[in-house]
Amino acid sequence: MSTPQRSASLAEALLGAAQLIAAVLGGRNFDVALAVSPLAGVTRAAAMDIGYTALRAYGRGDFLLGLLLEKPLKEAVLRGLLLAALARLEARPEEAHTTVDQAVTAASQLARGRFKGLVNGVLRSFLRRREELLALADADPVARWRHPAWWIARLRQDHPDHWESILAAGNTHPPLCLRVNNRRVASADFLIRLNAAGIAAHALDDTAILLDKPVPVERIPGFAEGLCSVQDWGAQTAAGLLDVQDGMRVLDACAAPGGKAAHLLETALVDLTALDADAARAARITDNLRRLGLAATVKVGDARAVDAWWDGRPFDRILADVPCSASGVVRRHPDAKWLRRESDIAGFAATQSAIVDALWRTLGTGGKMLYASCSVFGEENARQVAAFVGRHADARRLPIPGTTTRDAQLQHLPDAEHDGFYYALLQKD
Template sequence: MNKRPTLKLKPKAAPGAPTLRPSYHPAVKPVLQPGYQADLPTDSLAFYLLGAANAVAQVRTGTALPQALAKVFTQSNANPQARGAIQDISYRTMRQLGRSDTLISLMTSKAPEPPMLAGLLCGALALMLVEPQERPYEEFTVVDQAVTAATAHPDLAHAKGMVNAVLRRFQRERASLLEAVMKQPLAQWNYPQWWIDALRAAYPRDWQAILTAGNAAPPLTLRVNRRKSTVEAYLAVLAEAGIAARQVGPFAVRLDKPIGVQLIPGFEAGVVSVQDAGAQLAAPLLDVQDGMRVLDACAAPGGKTGHLLELADVQLTAIDADAKRLTRIAENLDRLGLSATLKAQDAQSNVWWDGQQYDRILADVPCTASGIVRRHPDIRWLRRKGDALQLATLSAKILDNLWQMLRPDGKLLFVTCSLWPQESEAQAAAFAVRNNATRLPAPGQLLPTGSAEQDHDGLFYALFQKNAA
């Protein structure tokens, strides 16, 4: 039987002079045995690391992290505790992927294969790169369990010695290795070079703060349902439950420490919903009034849909091209005790439209989602430089199509969670010219921030009014 080739470690460099492997490239091949169920305790770190390695390997081949995790959970029969741990390690890995990749390139002679091997190493390094006071696991435990995980999987067993050697070398030479790799932008910022360059060009004074904000774990922000409570009353409920929180918007409450939704007081009763503070600006900007016909286009997952219905008794139609995602909207509305007409339709088309114009239209159009990378850290690794132009072209068609559905004097709110000007300000300016639309006051570009005073994702808002004929 032919043996698998062993991945060789790069010879140790002279003290103070580690060098990157020039031929290294993070591209990997498809997962070999993603469905293999290793004989590991489901409450062990080894089990968690193996699940995260599988998810990371899938992201490398173009799968979004939530979908990759869903597949891992199904294949591994992970219990809720294991799912939470696998998800946590996977998200940590995405936020440290550039740094981990660069460290591995420095310590090995060629890119680790198969893909799950690279995922396992990156996951373990992500746990070890955390500051000592914030580490969820001791370093020796991470090393031991990473080796155990490799041993338990047929695609990785041949490399268990390499896993042990790489991680132990990082333990011993942390300072010199980090000093070397932090000279590389990929490792310093944990973003692709093209992303860094694009931000520097678009925001020459803010690009570093934007990158830093995107690397932070997001807060848990709630929207208080005005039909059932007030911010003041809900803060009192949280205080009584021993949950520290503060108000960060007209309807927004941010918890000091994230907790599971099942532990949030009043969540199941529809008193609150999870929604970023920046996203909560959308519904109030449309100034909906009782009796209005309102269209929420590209509505999933439905946070803005629910907020619109909380603000006024309107006749709301929500459309989304993905029928499965409409199910989530329906579930959210049921929890809130609200209702809307839901249609699985493409916002580029008008075949579903009954010809009656709307008083208000919310157009949360498709985009690169570059403003929400702190919530979806895999986005930076999935996107390509040309994606913004392609999605901006699609969004322009959607906006022009929806404009014909708006009555004279009606308002359309253009929303995007992108930071790229071609998807935001340039799009808004071109739309106004094409359609002779009057632009009303709106926040414009919100940069992602995570301070005590402001804590929100990066979003763009442009509000338009249709001139009377």
Template structure:
């Protein structure tokens, strides 16, 4: 993807395409992919899209999202194939339209004729239709040469693994036994995981309501519910009433590993959107302060607290700037869920793989070190701080904590599950997370 400054390339779907047509979904998803290629996050591109088209029916939204997310999970493979079929890349958003169409041809081979026909219809609405014939020829050649192209793609590192080269090499070095499994997990569709609010319902009551609604679920060892098939939250019994929250199983370990107890003073230092904040309050009656640097994101924290019937002090502040938010009273527990590469959650945010650069890891590590230093000052003697990332890279995880402990003789690393560091690698049941529990000498 481009290293140029970020720019908007969002394509307004032409009105002559029926909104419920595949062509409409293809061209709209192509606009989103073109945005990401231009350096914009998919989250921001989607926010702009829905703001422009607030009345988009749920079914149409779902089709667009499936195509956009699926194309980005497979990104890297489509460009390899297009390189075999084109002398030069086509201008955006036509190039991205072909990416989306190739993704659908690969995942829905039973509808190949329809996909090609609708992709050509979509191409006719872009750039005055100049590349309609090219799009038709490329996609038909892709079908004719499917076996040869697939074999060639499987022999290419990026096309096979759908991750950038620097990312693959880093994982090979740090996880010589697990790197392939990590890459495969990063390209899959994530499960829909739920957390039961024990203050408003019990797990048995929730399971009974799900059985009545014909929503099969299974229960993981840490209490997480995994839906057999994801559904809109509006279909979840008890969600509107605050009995449930959507939260990955790996993320649910955060509040569980923090070791909170009633009456403690607790800080969630990088809290938005508030899932971990709420989980802590569901586990213990504590005095909790939740911080985030972005005022708009702190509103998400407050909304989640309200839905679940919980209470906390929410502030928009950078946790490193103590003068802006700290009242001088130390905390018994601190959750430091620090900004990171998000390399453990790329199946939920597939644009991250391609927007990140190798040099970003050192930048995140520097920021994390600053946060740790600041928060250590506000932790009470005898208190515990849980360091957390959704990363799988050692520089942000084990290496970060080892360096911090070496700088602070008053820091004791406590075991989690018998290990000083707890690295959950992404798998079928959960995303990738890292946890380290630190105790400050009394």
């Protein structure tokens, strides 16, 4: 949790987190489980934080439970409670007494309290054997790195010099970065407003401001009025790379929730079409643009089914922000690394190929398409783009400004300032 909780609410938060964790381990997306949860207020926020922390550390918690339990648990919420409590015990050893006490209180709400003794016994056993158990966990790759074995293997293959730092970053709390709407306010002036509101932050470039500590958007001055948006610094790279100019026809495919589309509109006066296959997500694009005082043509449609939504007029620029494994932003969605299967990557790659092949038809001669993903897996990035260029004789890679790579691509790796993103710029000859 970001702030200490009073004892009564900690038990409620642990129980709420346990229910969310149980839903994820049952195959449900964390956000979907949260949307139907009755959790509210400070308990909801605390349960989210505890749940995310436990899921980031699931590989470790699962390993520890295997050592602490005589047999696997059938009760999913009970398992979730123990995972949440173990993650908190390791993260906050100075609050061990409170954590155990409140976990036992939470257990009293399950099965008429018959698991209180088990929870107390497991957690106290962990505390007694802490050094021994953590040493064993550190010797196990999945427990040490808190990622699935296949995920670790892919990163070692794709990023032999950086795989450890990528995994370490995936276990941290993500940074909160703002994109200032320069059509409404200068970045320097907005930074002054943040500091006046007691929010410590610093500028990363002309539009990006990184907060020292994340805060709820309700605390950010001018957010509701459209002076800024929450957008990772790595995601903000896209608008500059696409090189949009006033008067251009621009397509943002797979655009929801609209962050990159809005940034393009803040960058130049363009005729922008924002496309997404999901109607509910497309509605979020409209809402976000309205808050920022921006306008675009928002369409619901499958990027692969071009004839269903394209009017036949070529685009000057296309942002192909393709669906992917989200392996570069996994610290924001820690459930993803446990819900994903290695076989899913080939499925994403096939969808990506179909999307960019279809979109290429809609790009005018001399136009540019930016291939973008929030992945760090080569099958979805470098190998995907290489295969595309091999299929299309009229496709040419363009240099990425500010990089020294010979193969004209940019791979942001997750760190303290931004998430993991991939970009490759292609021109149609």
